[in-house]
Amino acid sequence: MRTAFVLVGMTNAAERSPESIEQDEERDDAHLDDIEEGAGCTEIWEHLAEQREDDG
Helix, strand or coil: CCCCCCCCCCCCCCCCCCCHHHHHHHHHHHEEEEEEECCCCHHHHHHHHHHHHHHC
């Protein structure tokens, strides 16, 4: 019996259609402006938690 594998990965921005890029520009993600590019889940979670503490 053969097993098939499917490679799943992140899409490079250069490979995306213009329609999806336009949708991204309309998103409200200003709350993530202070996060460094390449940050992981933990860094994002910590940043959002700090913002909540400052707001509350």
